[in-house]
Amino acid sequence: MTRHSLSLLLRNEPGALARIVVLFSSRGVDVESLSLAPAEQGDLSRLDVVVDLQAGRTVVQLIKQLGRIVDVKNVVDRTHDEVLELGA
Amino acid sequence: MDTTGAGALIKALEDVGCEVIFGMPGGAILPAYDPLYDSKIRHVLVRHEQGAGHAAQGYAQATGRVGVCMATSGPGATNLVTPLADAYMDSVPIVAITGQVARSMIGTDAFQEADIRSITLPITKHSFQVHDPADIPRVIAEAFTLASTGRPGPVLVDLPKDVLATATTYTPPKLATPSRPVLSPVQVRNAAQLIGSSKRPVFYVGGGVIRSGAAQELRRLAEKTGIPVVTTLMARGAFPDSHPLHLGMPGMHGTVPAVAALQRADLLIALGTRFDDRVTGLLPEFAPHAAVIHADIDPAEISKNRKADVGIVGDCRDVMAALSAVITRKTDLTDWWNYLGGLRTTYPLGYDWPADGMLAPQYVIERISKLTGPEAIYTAGVGQHQMWAAQYVKYERPGSFINSGGAGTMGFAVPAAMGAQAGAPDRTVWAIDGDGCFQMTNQELATCAAEGIPIKVAIINNGNLGMVRQWQTLFYEGRYSNTRLGTHERHPDFVKLADALGCVGLRCASQSEVDGTILEAMAVRDRPVVVDFVVGQDAQVWPMVAAGTGNDEIMAARGIRPLFDEEE
Missing domain, CATH: 3.40.50.1220 (TPP-binding domain)
Incomplete structure (x- = not known):
């Protein structure tokens, strides 16, 4: 298992969150924590999620799979930012 | 206010170039069927919604266009789940249009309510539920663009009944110009x-x-x-x-x-x-x-x-x-x-004739290919006959073999052939099917007969779920648990069944009759034809790499391992 922290921008459309959560469950991604809030820009929401990946699965692969979802506008891997945030 | 949501739906489908819909009406989608009555779009009334979905897939793969299927809410929509999963796995561009209960009823466990958008989340590229009839043309255009661009795949459009019935003004949809990724x-x-x-x-x-x-x-x-x-x-x-x-x-x-x-x-x-x-x-x-x-x-x-x-x-x-x-x-x-x-x-591809003197299934498929040629379209179900259709039909052009690769959906062949024939009326379409697969979706032959879609079906009838039986022979010590179908004992009699469905039914059980039977089937042009090719039950698909082993373990035939031998 490897732990990763992702930040997504989603269109605020019905079903957008469901699509992401279903992707996690159908691809065997373990969700550690998840929070959704309106983003500052336009009609978008920001989803912050911490996930655990099975051995052999990469976060790059997960980001690309999330990127295929029509309602997902952007995905950023913040795994390494987090330490800085906590320290600030 | 010049139309209704339903009118806008049909007009939008016309405007994005839809020429045929495979579908079945029902309560929630009923408003859409009224303007469809006057439309230039052909509607093929299927006998089961799964048939509509696979037909849309067959149409899409035969023509390179987006296939469209339509069903009502609840069970109508859930019957489309398998074709959507299949199209998702094999990247087939289809748009599924489903009726939904009225907006005010959604979430109340209403009659024929199913949350099809959620059900199909992991097996669609995207799905829409439209709540404003004015959005319908834009959503249809987006659905077509999404289905056919990038990696193609299925898109679902769910339409609540009252949205279809509400008055609206039609705004012609703009089809986005597809952008292709710029290569590095x-x-x-x-x-x-x-x-x-x-x-x-x-x-x-x-x-x-x-x-x-x-x-x-x-x-x-x-x-x-x-x-x-x-x-x-x-x-x-x-x-x-x-x-x-x-x-x-x-x-x-x-x-x-x-x-x-x-x-x-x-x-x-x-x-x-x-x-x-x-x-x-x-x-x-x-x-x-x-x-x-x-x-x-x-x-x-x-x-x-x-x-x-x-x-x-x-x-x-x-x-x-x-x-x-x-x-x-x-x-x-x-x-x-x-x-x-x-x-x-x-190590050329090859096969032995069954020891019991029955017909070799590979021979039947080889002769169909030889006598029909590469301009035809071939579809297949899933199992031994599918692998033989992949091995022994000689393909010369793209789009001439349509099968269920990723999902492995038994019953794919007949409805996919129906869709392919509707899209390519001038080509001969052969569904190479198994006796197990055929019994899952053969009701669409009634559709083909009624609609004048003259597909040809070759049932490679080995009396069993052949591929499962092959695995039982190789990996379960010949313990044939629940693979015998009784189709050699005529449960059912495929010739009579074909006749009952409005098709020509033929049977062939010996090598000397194979060519003649194929030619007889080829001569029928006004109706579907079903040929019951009664073949041996012990024929196996070779070469084979057993599941879970490396490709170096390939066996050209039982007990013959070429890549292994070479290194000895």
Whole structure:
């Protein structure tokens, strides 16, 4: 298992969150924590999620799979930012 | 207010170029069927919604256009789940339109309510539920664009009944101009360099080459480089079987030279393919000496199962054109071809006649191919007959083999053939089916008879769920648990069944009658034809790489392991 922290921008459309959560469950991604809030820009929401990946699965692969979802506008891997945030 | 949501739906479908819908009406979708009555769009009334979905898939693959299916809410919609999953796995562009209960009723467990949008989340590219009738034309245009661009796939549009019934003003939809990914020139150059320096390269070609319409580019690039080509189950027809550079299909039931080419290669040039487990076998043992160039329009496929040394995100047509432009010379592949040529001579595809004197199923399929030719379209269900259809029909053009590759949906052949024939009325369409598969969806033959869709069905009737039986023979000590169908005892009698469904029914059980029966079926043009080919139950699909083993364990026939023997 490897732990990763992702930040997504989603269109605020019905079903957008469901699509992401279903992707996690159908691809065997373990969700550690998840929070959704309106983003500052336009009609978008920001989803912050911490996930655990099975051995052999990469976060790059997960980001690309999330990127295929029509309602997902952007995905950023913040795994390494987090330490800085906590320290600030 | 010049129309209703339903009127806008049908007008929008006309405006995006839909010419046929496969569907079945019901309560919630009923408003849409009223304007459809006056539309120039043909509606094919299926007997089961699953048939509508597979027909849309067959239509899409035969024509290269978006296939459309339509169903009502609840069970109508859930019956589309299997075709949607199938289209998702095989990247087939279809749009499914479903009725939904009225907006105020959603979430109340209303009659015929099912949350189809949620049910289909993991098996669609995207799905819409429209709440404002004014949005319908835009959503239909978006659905068509999404289904057909990038990596193609299924899109669902769910329409509550009251939205269909509400008055609205029609705004013609604007179809977005599809943008194709711009290739990375660095990656193209890196790929060309790898190709130039490799000694044992192979083109590993997948269904993406067919979806992108890149067969011409593939042929040009292959001939320019002299590199051998293998075509996966989804890519049969992307490269002519008669071409000397073609080694056939790789994978679990691939040819020995095609499997060996991947296993012994120093470079895989993977085009529009996804390193499916049926091709790779045990992944750590797959193509152990090869560097990998992987080109695919879906970035999520690159390095998913096998790490690519060079990944190119792009349309296969653009990728091959770019490679052709930078590759200037042929490398000397004499040693490589000597090796592969030797395997091709020693291990051609072949079969034995059953010991019990019954008809060899492979022979039947070989003769259908021979007598019908490469201009026809062939569909298949799933199982032994599907593998034989992949091996023994000789394909020369893309789109001529339509089958359920990724999902492995039994019952695919008949409705897919119906859709293919509706899209390509001038071609002969043969559904090569199994006796198990055929019993899952043969009700669509009544549709074909009523609608004048004269498909031909060859039931490869071995009396059993043949592929499962083969595994029971090989891995379960011949304990044939629940694989005997009774179809050799005429449960049912396929000839009578065909007749009852409004088709011509024929039966053939001996070698001497095969050609005559096929020609008789070919002569029928005004109705569907079903031929019950009664074949031996012990015929097996070879070569075979057993599930969970490495490709080096390939057996050309039971007990014969060419790649193993060679190293002894």
